[in-house]
Amino acid sequence: MDILLEFLKTTGFYQMTPGNLGMLLIGLMFIALAILKEYEPLLLCPIGFGILVGNIPCAESMALGVYDEGSVLHYLYFGVSQGIFPPLIFLGIGAMTDFSTMLSDPKLVLLGAAAQMGIFLTLLGAMFIGFTPSEAGAIGIIGGADGPTAIFLSAKLAPHLLGAIAIAAYSYMALVPVIQPPIMRLLTTKEERRIRMRPPRQATRHERILFPIAAFLICALIAPGSLVLIGMLFFGNLLKESTVTDRLANTARTAMIDIVTILLGFVVGASTDADQFLTRQSLLIFGLGALSFAIATAAGVLFAKFMNLFLHHKINPLIGAAGVSAVPDSARVAQIVGHEADPHNHLLMHAMAPNVAGVIGSAVAAGVLWSVLIK
Amino acid sequence: MQLLAQAGVPVEGPLTGLRAITEGNGIAITITGLLIVFAALTAISLFIGALPKVLHAMGPYLPVIESHHDMPPDNGRAAKVSSNEGVDPRLVAAIGWAVHASRQSDP
Numbered sequence: 468m469d470i471l472l473e474f475l476k477t478t479g480f481y482q483m484t485p486g487n488l489g490m491l492l493i494g495l496m497f498i499a500l501a502i503l504k505e506y507e508p509l510l511l512c513p514i515g516f517g518i519l520v521g522n523i524p525c526a527e528s529m530a531l532g533v534y535d536e537g538s539v540l541h542y543l544y545f546g547v548s549q550g551i552f553p554p555l556i557f558l559g560i561g562a563m564t565d566f567s568t569m570l571s572d573p574k575l576v577l578l579g580a581a582a583q584m585g586i587f588l589t590l591l592g593a594m595f596i597g598f599t600p601s602e603a604g605a606i607g608i609i610g611g612a613d614g615p616t617a618i619f620l621s622a623k624l625a626p627h628l629l630g631a632i633a634i635a636a637y638s639y640m641a642l643v644p645v646i647q648p649p650i651m652r653l654l655t656t657k658e659e660r661r662i663r664m665r666p667p668r669q670a671t672r673h674e675r676i677l678f679p680i681a682a683f684l685i686c687a688l689i690a691p692g693s694l695v696l697i698g699m700l701f702f703g704n705l706l707k708e709s710t711v712t713d714r715l716a717n718t719a720r721t722a723m724i725d726i727v728t729i730l731l732g733f734v735v736g737a738s739t740d741a742d743q744f745l746t747r748q749s750l751l752i753f754g755l756g757a758l759s760f761a762i763a764t765a766a767g768v769l770f771a772k773f774m775n776l777f778l779h780h781k782i783n784p785l786i787g788a789a790g791v792s793a794v795p796d797s798a799r800v801a802q803i804v805g806h807e808a809d810p811h812n813h814l815l816m817h818a819m820a821p822n823v824a825g826v827i828g829s830a831v832a833a834g835v836l837w838s839v840l841i842k
Numbered sequence: 843m844q845l846l847a848q849a850g851v852p853v854e855g856p857l858t859g860l861r862a863i864t865e866g867n868g869i870a871i872t873i874t875g876l877l878i879v880f881a882a883l884t885a886i887s888l889f890i891g892a893l894p895k896v897l898h899a900m901g902p903y904l905p906v907i908e909s910h911h912d913m914p915p916d917n918g919r920a921a922k923v924s925s926n927e928g929v930d931p932r933l934v935a936a937i938g939w940a941v942h943a944s945r946q947s948d949p
Contacts (some may be wrong), residue, residue, distance in 0.1 A: 505945075573890035580883040587872040591863055597856040600866040666931045673897050673904060674890075681893075682886050689882045799942055806939065813935035815942075824883060831882045835875045 482524035486741030494518030494736065500641065507641035507796075510614065510732050514637060517736020533738045544734045547629065550622040552731040553615035554699040559724025560615075560826065561679070561703025562716045564794070569820040570674050571667035574774065575786070579824025581770030582790030583832045585610030585763025590836075593755050601625055604836040606752055609636045610759030611829030612643070612793040618735065619696060620833045624840055630738040631749040635756035637735075643796040644803075646757070647764050651788050651804050654768045660808035662783040664817045672708075679704040686831055693834025700830065763791040767821065782817075789818040792825035 475481055497515030501508035520540075525531050530538040546552040569576060586607040593603035605621035605628055617636035621629045639646065652660075679701035686697045706716040738744075771787030785805050789797040798818035805814040857865060897904065 570890055570893075573887040576883050576887040576890065577880075580880045583879045584876065587875045590875075591868045591872055594862045594866050594868045595859060597858040597862065599856070600868070600871070603866070603868070604871075669931075671894075671897065674893050677893065677897075678890065681889055685885045685889065686882050689885065690878055802939055802942070813932060813939055815938050816931055816935045824886075827886070828879050828883055832875060832879050835878045836871075839871055839874065 477526045477529075479523045479525065482526075484524065484741060486745045487522045487524055490518055490522040490739060490741045490744065493739075494522065497736075506644075507637065509728060510637050511641055513729050513732030514634065514736035517733040518739050519736075520733070521737035521740050532740060533734060534740065534743070540734060540737050543730055544738060546727075546730060547618060547633075547734055547738070548622055548626060550619045550695075552727050553619035553622075554695045555727045556615040556724055556731065557696050557699040557830070558703040559719045559727070560794070561700040561705075562707045562720035563724075564700075564704055564707075564823055564826070565819075566678055566704065566823055567670040567675065568667050568816055569823055570670035570678060572817070572820055574778075575782070575817070575820035576824040577774065578767050578771055578782075578787045578790040578821035579792075579826075579828040580790075581787065582763045582767035582792075582821070582825050583611065583828045584766035585759045585761075585791065586829070586832050586836075588762050589755055589759035592758060593751075596751060596755075598751075599625075601840045602628060604840045605632055606755050607759060608632075608829070608833055608836065609639065609752075609756035610763040610791070611825075611832060612636070612640055612760065612763065612791040612797065613826060613829045614640060615731075616696060616829050616833045618731070620837060623837050628748065628752065630735065630744055631746075631752045632756075633735040634739060634744075635753050637732075638753075639756055639760045640793045640796065643791075643793045644800055646760055647788050647791075647797060647800045648804050650761055650764045651768055651785055651800070654765060655772075655784050657808055659772070659784050660805055661812060662781050663809070663812050664783055664786075664814070665780055667816055667820075675708040676705070679708065682827070686827065686834075690831045690834040690838065692836075692838035693831045696830040696833065697827065700826065760791065764788045764797075767791060783812075783814055786814055786818040786821055790821040790825040790828070792822065792829050794822050794826060795819065797825075798822040 494515045494517075497511045497518060500506045501511035501515060521533060530536065531540070532538060533540045533544045535541055589610050590603045590607035593606045594600060598606060601624040605617075605625040608617045608620045609632060611617065614633065614636045618629065618633050621632040625632070683697055683701035687694045703716070703719050706712045706719060767787035767790035768784050769787070771782050771784035775781045775784065783805060785801045789801045791797050798815055801818035802813065802815040805812050856862075863869060
């Protein structure tokens with residue numbers, strides 16, 4: 468009988484705290500959003516289930532959780548805490564990204580830079596409310612709308628905030644179709660939303676092969692801190708564009724990125740133990756993340772309008788919002804909002820240019836913040 | 843920290859407000875960061891803009907890049923299916939949009 472009573476005390480039911488219960492509900496909500504609403508299902512499903520796993524309370528003597536040294540989850544989490552998984556995901560992203568639209572209209576690259584204002588202005592906001600510069604840098608990168616970049620930088624600058632930052636980054640990426648449209652409509656007139664852009668030209672094979680090599684050299688020489696992320700991104704793209712390494716490119720963009728995404732999402736979710744996650748800091752991070760996203764979207768749209776002051780062939784300012792990365796969701800949002808104003812206007816191809824430029828921009832921004840803020 | 847405070851020892855909390863930004867070099871980090879991001883992407887933009895002209899000038903000296911992707915397919919139908927040459931990008935965008943809209947409406 469004693470053994471049975473002792474065992475009952477080790478069950479999750481007995482040890483459940485309100486915090487654990489709250490996190491379990493959040494995990495279930497993530498899974499529901501992924502399955503029912505198809506909001507970033509490839510990410511929210513593993514993260515949601517990871518949250519369930521990470522919030523089942525168990526006896527302290529049993530090393531089971533992410534933070535228990537020697538546990539399986541602890542070893543899997545090593546890929547996150549040491550920043551190993553994000554570059555591998557970037558390799559896969561590079562192998563599946565088509566930079567042709569960017570190559571056909573190089574001025575659109577600047578929209579990817581403008582949208583990074585969200586990162587740096589949020590950094591100021593985070594410092595203002597009491598976060599240290601390193602923490603503020605890690606929080607600001609949420610505005611880059613790039614989950615792997617956010618995880619990579621927070622692992623380097625503020626590992627204690629990694630769980631909250633990762634969850635915030637992926638949540639807002641999933642909510643791109645909800646967050647961006649009101650800001651885009653607020654900052655543009657109907658006439659601006661109806662601007663039709665010239666069809667992009669076809670990039671040649673030489674251009675597509677030379678681009679990843681040259682862009683890597685430019686970015687890595689200007690901001691060496693971005694070396695790992697940018698290097699893997701462009702290496703993956705070279706594998707794709709060279710066409711002589713199809714096997715490698717196929718593996719990078721299918722099996723490898725899928726495996727890493729599963730592991731990354733799952734252990735990030737499992738790292739959200741209620742004791743570590745349900746803090747005032749996490750709430751502030753979520754608030755700042757939303758602010759960062761909103762600023763990034765607004766900056767992209769406003770910069771497109773600013774560029775239009777000097778351009779003969781106008782840019783539809785809606786595609787500026789795609790500069791926040793979140794590939795390809797923010798480009799889709801530009802297409803949807805543009806389509807509402809003019810059903811015959813198709814912005815998707817044009818929006819992909821600032822979208823992929825945003826990936827480069829956020830990786831460079833992460834490199835800069837890492838270089839400047841690392842102690 | 844609470845114990846120190848209870849004992850009457852003055853304890854400094856985290857810096858907040860403009861003082862935190864000033865002492866943490868927030869403005870300098872922001873300006874530097876934005877400048878570097880813009881410099882990197884402007885350099886990429888300029889490179890992309892110059893690339894077609896450079897390639898055109900170097901045309902005679904450039905190697906012809908061939909791979910199995912460039913080999914002519916065995917039958918004409920396959921060529922039409924596999925090649926994007928001559929396909930109106932607006933048509934591709936429209937098809938992409940239709941697929942997306944269909945997926946969005948799918949419950």
